[in-house]
Amino acid sequence: MKLNVKKIIYVGLAFLIISMFWQVYDNVIAKIVIHSFGLAHGPSGIVLALDNALALVLLPLFGRISDNTKTKYGRRTPFIVVGVILSALLFIGVGLTHAAQVRMIENAGIEEVIEVHDADELIGYEYDGVSYSVDQYEDALEIRRIDVWEISQTNTIYLFVFIAILFAVLVIMATYRTPAVALMPDVTAKPLRSKANAIINLMGAAGGVTAIIFLAIVNMIKGQVGLSENSSYIIEFTVLAIFMIGLLMIFIWKVKEPKLVEENQELIQQYGVEQVETIQESTASEMSPAVRKSFYLILASIVFWFMAYNAATSKFSVYAGDVLQMGYFLPLLVAQAAAILVFVPIGIIASKVGRKRTILVGIIILACAFTLGAFANHNTTFLIYVTMAMAGVGWATINVNSYPMVVEMSKGANIGKYTGYYYSASMLAQIITPILSGYLMQIWSTRLLFPYSVVFCIFAFTTMLLVKHGDSKPIPIQDKLEAFEAMED
Numbered sequence: 001m002k003l004n005v006k007k008i009i010y011v012g013l014a015f016l017i018i019s020m021f022w023q024v025y026d027n028v029i030a031k032i033v034i035h036s037f038g039l040a041h042g043p044s045g046i047v048l049a050l051d052n053a054l055a056l057v058l059l060p061l062f063g064r065i066s067d068n069t070k071t072k073y074g075r076r077t078p079f080i081v082v083g084v085i086l087s088a089l090l091f092i093g094v095g096l097t098h099a100a101q102v103r104m105i106e107n108a109g110i111e112e113v114i115e116v117h118d119a120d121e122l123i124g125y126e127y128d129g130v131s132y133s134v135d136q137y138e139d140a141l142e143i144r145r146i147d148v149w150e151i152s153q154t155n156t157i158y159l160f161v162f163i164a165i166l167f168a169v170l171v172i173m174a175t176y177r178t179p180a181v182a183l184m185p186d187v188t189a190k191p192l193r194s195k196a197n198a199i200i201n202l203m204g205a206a207g208g209v210t211a212i213i214f215l216a217i218v219n220m221i222k223g224q225v226g227l228s229e230n231s232s233y234i235i236e237f238t239v240l241a242i243f244m245i246g247l248l249m250i251f252i253w254k255v256k257e258p259k260l261v262e263e264n265q266e267l268i269q270q271y272g273v274e275q276v277e278t279i280q281e282s283t284a285s286e287m288s289p290a291v292r293k294s295f296y297l298i299l300a301s302i303v304f305w306f307m308a309y310n311a312a313t314s315k316f317s318v319y320a321g322d323v324l325q326m327g328y329f330l331p332l333l334v335a336q337a338a339a340i341l342v343f344v345p346i347g348i349i350a351s352k353v354g355r356k357r358t359i360l361v362g363i364i365i366l367a368c369a370f371t372l373g374a375f376a377n378h379n380t381t382f383l384i385y386v387t388m389a390m391a392g393v394g395w396a397t398i399n400v401n402s403y404p405m406v407v408e409m410s411k412g413a414n415i416g417k418y419t420g421y422y423y424s425a426s427m428l429a430q431i432i433t434p435i436l437s438g439y440l441m442q443i444w445s446t447r448l449l450f451p452y453s454v455v456f457c458i459f460a461f462t463t464m465l466l467v468k469h470g471d472s473k474p475i476p477i478q479d480k481l482e483a484f485e486a487m488e489d
Contacts, residue, residue, distance in 0.1 A: 003192045005199060010254040011187060012203030014080050014180035017244050017251075019207035021087065021173065024240050025051075026313060027215065027332070028233055029166070036101050037159055038149025041446075045438025047163065051170040052430035058174035059427060060420030066179040067417055074257025076179035076186065083176025084248045088241035090169040095237030097165060101158040102232045108151045113140045134378065138323070138446065182419040185407050187260040189268050191351075193404040198347025201399050202340060209336040214239065216329035290468065297467045298405055299425040304460035305363060306429035308453040309395055311437040312370060323446050326381050331388040338392030346400045355401035356467055362397025363464065365390055367457035374450035387450075405467075 033044040062079065069075045113127045125132045125140050128147070132140040152159055181200075188196040218236055320326050350358040369390035376383035406422040437452050 003188070003195050003199075007187065007260060008184065008196045008199045009203065010251065011183055011260070012200045013247050013251040013255070014084075014176075014183065015200050016203040016207035017084055017247050018173070018177055018180060019204035020211045020240065020243060020247075021091070023208040023211035023332075024215065024236060027212075028236065032098055032162075032233065034145060036098060036105065036148065037162070038145050038147075038152050040145070040149075041438040041442040042435070043438075045434035045436075047166075048434040048438075049431045050163075050167065051173070052427040052434075054167075054170050055174045055177070055427040056424055056431060058171065059178045059423040060417065062175050063178035063182060063420030063423075064417050066182065072258070074261065076183045077252075077255070077257045079176040079179040080183075081248065081252065083172055084244055087169050087172040087176075088244040090165060090172060091237050092234075092241050093165045094162065094169060095232070095234040097158055097162040099232035099234045101152075101162065104155060104158065105148060105151055110144065110147050110151060113137070113144055178419050178423060181403070181423075183255075183257065185404075185419075186257075187264045189264060190408065193407070195344075195347040195351060197404050198343045198400045201396065202343040205336050205340045205343065205396075209333060209340065210243075211240070212329055212333045212336060216333070219329065294467045295406075297463050298402070299421065301359075301460045301464040301467070302402060302406075302422065302425040303429040304456045304463060305366070305398055306426045307433040307436075308366065308370065308456035308460065309391075310430045311433045311456075312373075312391070312449060312453045320384070323377070326378070326384075331384050334385050335388040335392035335395075338389040339396040342393050342396050343400060346397050350401045355405050356464065359398050359401050359405075359464055360461060362394045362401075363457055363461045364394075365397060366394030367454055367461070369394055370450045370453040370457065374447070374454070 030044065030048060033039045033047050034041070039047065066075050066079055069078065071078055073081075111127070113125050113132075115122055116124045116126050116131065122134060124134055125137055127140045127144055130140075184196055184200050185193055215236060218239075222231060320331065346358065369387050372383055372390070373387035376387065403419075403422055407418045433456075437449060440452060441448050
């Protein structure tokens with residue numbers, strides 16, 4: 001029983017598109033709301049949590065809707081096609097609104113914080129005619145942010161339009177995210193889902209790397225023509241939209257959902273591995289007490305590790321500049337590259353030692369990464385590269401196996417609903433953590449970011465340790481022999 005890798009790669013194009021979008025969104029929107037609109041860490045966390053608040057309601061909803069959708073193109077494909085096109089076009093609108101805000105700031109005479117060098121050595125910064133030492137960089141940025149906020153308050157139209165279009169983009173993204181993810185288990189037998197999910201995550205990482213490289217190249221070009229990193233992002237958003245629609249065209253060409261589902265059902269019948277359901281429940285309320293306990297513990301674990309990881313990633317572009325005084329592109333690229341290297345091996349390892357054990361190791365790696373990151377400063381920036389490499393490995397180890405553990409409890413007819421449960425847990429975390437971490441950083445220090453993530457890694461390890469169900473089930477020996485004999489015939 002072998003996985004059709006080529007099939008999963010084409011199916012994974014939908015997730016690659018989603019990952020490209022969120023990589024740009026997470027790294028650019030955080031900078032826009034702080035540096036271009038002047039919001040403080042706390043209010044900016046509310047804006048960053050907007051997508052997760054919407055997703056908490058919409059992802060399970062559209063997962064269930066897609067479960068019950070019947071078209072000649074399949075259950076999931078219509079949502080993916082319409083959603084990608086609309087979200088790509090609306091994201092260009094976000095860029096246009098931001099460009100108008102940047103022009104207003106420039107017309108008001110607000111400049112960027114600039115570096116002051118003595119020969120090749122950085123000796124300080126300057127803003128609005130005032131000099132600041134290297135250690136006062138965060139102070140200079142905060143003074144500039146307050147100035148930007150005062151300008152934004154005099155003309156709030158761009159802020160309101162920005163949030164309104166962003167809201168529309170996020171609603172559209174939520175309509176097809178669950179169907180896109182649910183397509184993989186739709187066309188993959190249960191024993192192969194960890195390996196298939198490894199490939200899907202590999203595709204997602206490829207999308208993230210592509211987005212990071214693209215952002216880095218555009219930023220370099222901006223520097224060469226004398227533009228700041230925080231200038232208009234209209235080029236980035238437009239090119240991203242073109243990439244999204246181009247990849248969608250390949251997806252439509254190569255992925256014929258009804259045919260793939262039919263082939264998977266034939267594989268299931270041939271090997272007889274899918275219909276041996278030890279978990280008969282279609283909803284959490286109908287589960288046995290032991291299974292229901294594990295189900296809720298898995299969801300709690302998902303909440304905790306997403307609170308840890310999302311806090312670090314959503315604020316890293318700001319943290320890298322304000323605390324480490326370095327660019328954020330290369331560290332993020334290191335994290336993605338490390339994840340890409342381990343996705344497939346992790347899927348193979350999990351199929352042998354179990355998903356739970358693999359996830360627990362991943363949480364430990366993630367906690368160690370964030371602990372190391374807490375010690376990095378502008379004089380020891382090399383530590384952040386080690387941190388991000390470890391974080392990439394740890395997150396890949398968790399991510400490859402957590403989603404299959406949840407859908408292991410589903411039936412073929414309700415995969416979308418269980419995908420919704422998975423994303424509800426992750427989105428709940430991503431609603432809370434930008435706001436909570438943002439206000440804690442605002443009260444104490446930006447350096448609180450990594451210790452915050454370590455604490456929630458500890459919580460995730462504790463709850464995951466108690467999970468007893470959801471691991472992959474081996475193929476029965478008799479089924480293996482019968483399948484082998486069928487192949488010989």
